[in-house]
Amino acid sequence: MSTWSEPQSDSRFVVVDGLRIHYKRAGHGPALVLLHGSASSLQHFDRATGLLAESFDVIRPDLPGFGLTGPRADRDYRVPAYAATVAGLLAELGVPSYAVAGNSLGGDIAWNLALDHPELLTGLVLVNATGYPEKAVPTGLRLTRNPLLRPVLRRVMPRGAIERNLRANVGSRSTIVDDAMVDRAHQLMNRPGNRSAFVDFCNTDQPDRSTRIPRIAVRTLVLRSAGIDGQHFARDIPGARELVHPHGGHLLPEEEPRWVADAIATFLGSCADTPTR
Numbered sequence: 001m002s003t004w005s006e007p008q009s010d011s012r013f014v015v016v017d018g019l020r021i022h023y024k025r026a027g028h029g030p031a032l033v034l035l036h037g038s039a040s041s042l043q044h045f046d047r048a049t050g051l052l053a054e055s056f057d058v059i060r061p062d063l064p065g066f067g068l069t070g071p072r073a074d075r076d077y078r079v080p081a082y083a084a085t086v087a088g089l090l091a092e093l094g095v096p097s098y099a100v101a102g103n104s105l106g107g108d109i110a111w112n113l114a115l116d117h118p119e120l121l122t123g124l125v126l127v128n129a130t131g132y133p134e135k136a137v138p139t140g141l142r143l144t145r146n147p148l149l150r151p152v153l154r155r156v157m158p159r160g161a162i163e164r165n166l167r168a169n170v171g172s173r174s175t176i177v178d179d180a181m182v183d184r185a186h187q188l189m190n191r192p193g194n195r196s197a198f199v200d201f202c203n204t205d206q207p208d209r210s211t212r213i214p215r216i217a218v219r220t221l222v223l224r225s226a227g228i229d230g231q232h233f234a235r236d237i238p239g240a241r242e243l244v245h246p247h248g249g250h251l252l253p254e255e256e257p258r259w260v261a262d263a264i265a266t267f268l269g270s271c272a273d274t275p276t277r
Helices: 042-052 079-092 105-116 139-144 150-155 159-168 179-189 194-202 210-215 257-269
Strands: 012-016 019-026 031-035 057-061 098-103 121-127 220-225 241-245
Touching (some): 031 079, 031 105, 042 057, 042 257, 057 079, 079 105, 105 121, 105 210, 139 194, 150 194, 179 194
Parallel strands (some): 098 121, 220 241
């Protein structure tokens, strides 16, 4: 059985603002950064990376509070702070410009990065992204906000609860949730500090920057599943394109990696030329 709570053979680490960031890098070509969602890890993009690395220099970090990166000492889990960390990571790696694609929370971070550092981005891909205040809060996040459950969840995160959450976030036709996937998520969530970081993240008051979304000037592709609240990115970002998967769930890059990878590659191929590694 894989031990996901330990580094793998292709794991890399770099220190950004005092935080040891775990990341993986594969492929050659224009730089492409992949950002996972909450309660997830860089493995979320494993299958899509295998396809995208044929044409891109794919860089995917474990975001602070998750995976092998672990918690922030300052417990600052605001989305703009995440965006600043991602920008700092790429600066530390010496990558001058890059496209960024993010799922869920990763998408929220991605469009905030596009607002704060448009000069760095060659393209923006939002996959079932979040960021509008009316977005429904998932059950798992609501539980962490219960003052009676909060201290319990800091001490234990049951495997059954993680499995239920994964199954609730995939499409009705999906078969990807198996023992290996649940083991991975359970091991990483129960890595020292990650449970408390997740509770802290879920209880962080996020600034509402949604009124600034129409200011995004980076070329944008919106990918979403038909049954997922698409919010208003395709409407509000000037010139944004949108593709809708007919039966995928929230975890679209894991459920339909070929569809996601092909959409990203086609879109970025139509964008302006970018530097190669």
